[in-house]
Amino acid sequence: MNLFINFVYVISAALFIVGLKMLGSPATARRGNQLSALGMFIAIVVTLLAAGLDYKWIILGIILGSAVGAYAAFKVQMTEMPEMVALFNGFGGLASLLLAWSEYHQQIETSLFIAIVTFLSALIGGVTFSGSMVAFGKLSGKITQKPVLFKGQHMVNGAILAAVLLAALIFCLNPGSGFGYFLFILIVLVAIGFGVTSTIPIGGADMPVVIALLNSYSGLAACAAGFVISNKLLIVAGALVGASGIILTNIMCKAMNRSLANVLFSGFGSGVAAKSGDAAAQGEVRPASAEDVYYMLESADSVVFVPGYGLAVAQAQHVVRELGELLEKNDTQVSYAIHPVAGRMPGHMNVLLAEANVPYDQLIEMDDINLRMDSVDVCVVIGANDVVNPAALNDASSPIYGMPIIETHRARTVIVLKRSMNPGFAGIENALFFNDNTRMYFGDAKESIQALVAQFKSS
Amino acid sequence: MEAVYLTFVFMLAIFLGFELISKVPSTLHTPLMSGSNAISGITLIGAMASLQTDAHGFAALLGTLAVAFAAVNVVGGYLVTDRMLEMFKKKDKTEGGGK
Numbered sequence: 001m002n003l004f005i006n007f008v009y010v011i012s013a014a015l016f017i018v019g020l021k022m023l024g025s026p027a028t029a030r031r032g033n034q035l036s037a038l039g040m041f042i043a044i045v046v047t048l049l050a051a052g053l054d055y056k057w058i059i060l061g062i063i064l065g066s067a068v069g070a071y072a073a074f075k076v077q078m079t080e081m082p083e084m085v086a087l088f089n090g091f092g093g094l095a096s097l098l099l100a101w102s103e104y105h106q107q108i109e110t111s112l113f114i115a116i117v118t119f120l121s122a123l124i125g126g127v128t129f130s131g132s133m134v135a136f137g138k139l140s141g142k143i144t145q146k147p148v149l150f151k152g153q154h155m156v157n158g159a160i161l162a163a164v165l166l167a168a169l170i171f172c173l174n175p176g177s178g179f180g181y182f183l184f185i186l187i188v189l190v191a192i193g194f195g196v197t198s199t200i201p202i203g204g205a206d207m208p209v210v211i212a213l214l215n216s217y218s219g220l221a222a223c224a225a226g227f228v229i230s231n232k233l234l235i236v237a238g239a240l241v242g243a244s245g246i247i248l249t250n251i252m253c254k255a256m257n258r259s260l261a262n263v264l265f266s267g268f269g270s271g272v273a274a275k276s277g278d279a280a281a282q283g284e285v286r287p288a289s290a291e292d293v294y295y296m297l298e299s300a301d302s303v304v305f306v307p308g309y310g311l312a313v314a315q316a317q318h319v320v321r322e323l324g325e326l327l328e329k330n331d332t333q334v335s336y337a338i339h340p341v342a343g344r345m346p347g348h349m350n351v352l353l354a355e356a357n358v359p360y361d362q363l364i365e366m367d368d369i370n371l372r373m374d375s376v377d378v379c380v381v382i383g384a385n386d387v388v389n390p391a392a393l394n395d396a397s398s399p400i401y402g403m404p405i406i407e408t409h410r411a412r413t414v415i416v417l418k419r420s421m422n423p424g425f426a427g428i429e430n431a432l433f434f435n436d437n438t439r440m441y442f443g444d445a446k447e448s449i450q451a452l453v454a455q456f457k458s459s
Numbered sequence: 460m461e462a463v464y465l466t467f468v469f470m471l472a473i474f475l476g477f478e479l480i481s482k483v484p485s486t487l488h489t490p491l492m493s494g495s496n497a498i499s500g501i502t503l504i505g506a507m508a509s510l511q512t513d514a515h516g517f518a519a520l521l522g523t524l525a526v527a528f529a530a531v532n533v534v535g536g537y538l539v540t541d542r543m544l545e546m547f548k549k550k551d552k553t554e555g556g557g558k
Contacts (some may be wrong), residue, residue: 010499016498017479023491024483030544031496037537040501047504054512057523061506065530072531073538078546084539085493088500088532095529097503102521113462215492218499227465229505235465236472236502243476244495248488340485347488354546360486364514 001049008046009233016237020244023106026360043233078355079312083139086132086211090216093128096121097188100228104184109176114293117227118175119168125221126191126197132214134199135207139344144206155267157197164190202264205309205386207344209252209263216245248346253269255340255366256454257392257402272370273448285297285421288439290448293415294455296439300377300413301332304369307349308342310417314445317356320382322356323449326456335362337369337379339387370407379411381432383418383445389430398428414438417445490543497536503529 022032027056048058069088100121105111110118126266127413138144150156163278164187171183221242253260288296297303305320324334336358342349350363373379381388388408391398408414410430416433418440432438441448483491506525514522 017475020479020491020498023487023494026482026484026486026547028553029487029490029547030541031538033497033540034546036494036498037541038535040498040503042503043501044507047507052511052513054497054510054514054519057510057519058507058526061510061523061526062530065527066534068527068531069535070538071533072493073535074540076539078543081493081539081543084535085489085496088493088496088539090533091528092499092502092532094502095506095525095532098521098528099502099506099509102506102514102525105518105521106509106514131505139516191491210464211488212492215496215499218496222499222502222505223469225502225505227462227469228515229508230461230465230555231505231508232465232468234505235469235553237498239469239472240479242496243473243496244480244491247477247480247483248492251485251488340487340488345489346492347485347490347550351489351543351546352488353531354486354543357546358497360547363486377510 002053005046005050006232008042009231010065012039013181014234015042016240018425020240062409066104074135077383078317078351079315080140082207082211082343082348083136085345086135086139089211089214090129090132090136092218092220093125093132093214095125096218096225097125097129097191099225100125100187101184103228104175108181111379112172115175116170117224118184119171121221121224121228122184122188123164123168123191124224126188127195128214128217128221130192130195130353131199131210131217134196135210135214138199138204139207147203148200153197153201157194160190160194160197164194169382185433199262203385204344204368205341205413206256206263208261208341208346208348209249209256211345212245212248212252213260214245216249219243219245252346254342255404256400257404259458279287283434285433286416286438290441290451290455293441293457294414294452295331296378296415297327297452297458298456300327300332302335302376303327303378303380304364304373304376304379304408304411305334305336306384306388307338307353307377308384308387309344309348310385310419310445311385312343312348312352314383315384316382316446316449317352317358319352319446319449319453321356321358323453323456324362326453330456335364335369337364337366337408339366339384342384342387366404366406366417373407373410376411377413379408379414380409381408381414381416382449385418385430386428387430388432390432391428391430400428408432409435412437415441416444417441417448421443486547488539490547493536493543494540497540500529500536501533503533520524 223238
């Protein structure tokens with residue numbers, strides 16, 4: 001029977017691999033996800049065939065978990081997607097931690113190798129869990145999105161890490177004693193604490209990196225748990241997820257022109273940065289009314305929308321699409337320029353605009369839109385700030401210097417929708433707002449766009 | 460030897476993962492993340508297998524909790540990914556039909 005189960009696991013692993021491959025292209029992505037789900041399903045079913053299982057607990061756990069998961073999946077708003085992904089990540093990490101703990105609890109006399117991987121499961125699982133909970137709190141606004149910093153933070157984190165490694169060393173050499181068990185509990189608690197202290201200094205706009213990284217951790221935690229129970233399917237699936245998370249993390253870091261270490265440890269945007277970079281941007285702001293903006297859009301041949309996190313906050317994706325359609329009827333070429341780190345998770349803006357039924361051939365990646373920016377009549381920046389800040393190109397003293405941006409300032413006219421003149425997340429003044437070809441259209445993004453839609457309809 | 464063998468499997472899977480994912484358009488970053496996140500819920504089958512009839516008390520509690528959390532991860536992850544990808548799909552069709 002065990003042989004059969006393991007053969008079916010091979011099929012599951014193959015389905016995961018093909019499924020992930022198909023997730024790489026819009027045309028096949030949905031099928032890919034379904035194949036991967038099928039792989040998971042047959043793995044679950046075949047696992048139930050193993051001898052000596054205690055079904056009542058398994059079924060209880062599956063029913064409870066599936067109900068919660070399904071409810072959450074159907075209920076969640078697309079704007080809340082980042083925190084949802086963070087939450088699921090965290091649960092995956094927690095499950096791996098609990099599994100390793102349960103295995104260890106049932107057999108505390110283990111080999112050195114098993115002790116090491118048990119420790120790794122507990123550590124990675126614990127950090128994934130609490131780190132994801134902090135990310136969830138930040139993304140859902142339950143705790144501040146600002147980096148939380150205190151003096152000697154790196155020292156504290158370093159000390160925690162050193163302590164956990166020391167505890168791990170003693171634990172791995174002697175897991176089968178009461179003291180070993182005590183150390184294991186200590187490791188679990190410290191791992192959970194470390195997840196909090198290492199995530200809390202990271203600010204809201206850096207969340208795309210953090211979520212991608214936690215995604216990778218959740219895979220590695222499953223992988224470590226796979227080593228604990230010698231299950232190859234856990235190892236393969238976990239490693240695939242770990243690798244994909246690392247790739248995404250890398251893409252996000254590149255899009256901000258910062259190293260992973262810089263994102264994790266610098267406390268970027270904590271207000272210290274606010275003082276620098278004010279050298280460039282000063283001057284007069286030119287506000288515009290809904291009517292002004294309407295005339296600019298009405299006479300434009302090409303309009304490019306540049307959405308940012310503010311679009312998600314204002315839930316303005318549907319009205320933007322409506323405005324886009326009205327513009328198209330008016331024979332204006334409409335496209336949407338998406339910065340890779342716009343929003344709070346990789347691909348955040350794409351999901352929101354897809355929800356609003358914006359055709360995805362209108363979504364243009366940063367490098368492509370920059371090529372033809374000079375010929376764009378009007379750029380409408382909606383709730384984006386740092387990703388369109390020209391200081392990244394021409395102000396070497398700016399904290400975001402070197403970050404690739406959507407070069408809206410090269411368009412003939414730029415309309416910036418903004419609540420107020422508050423600087424963006426990084427706390428940096430944006431020279432774009434003071435440019436001669438920029439008009440500021442103040443107000444809530446959704447209401448502002450609705451006003452434009454009304455203008456178009458009444459004309 | 461078992462440890463070496465498992466590490467070997469791990470090493471190959473990591474490299475395979477890098478090859479598989481290296482070229483994903485940014486449109487699909489979120490579905491890729493939530494879809495791969497659902498796969499990391501594979502811990503579920505390990506947790507199920509750990510719930511042997513001779514696991515009592517605290518061990519059974521830990522195992523059951525592991526099953527429950529992993530199930531949230533698996534079921535929620537796949538469903539929400541499918542929901543997202545459906546939107547990508549649907550719009551594609553209406554576009555094709557409209558032109």
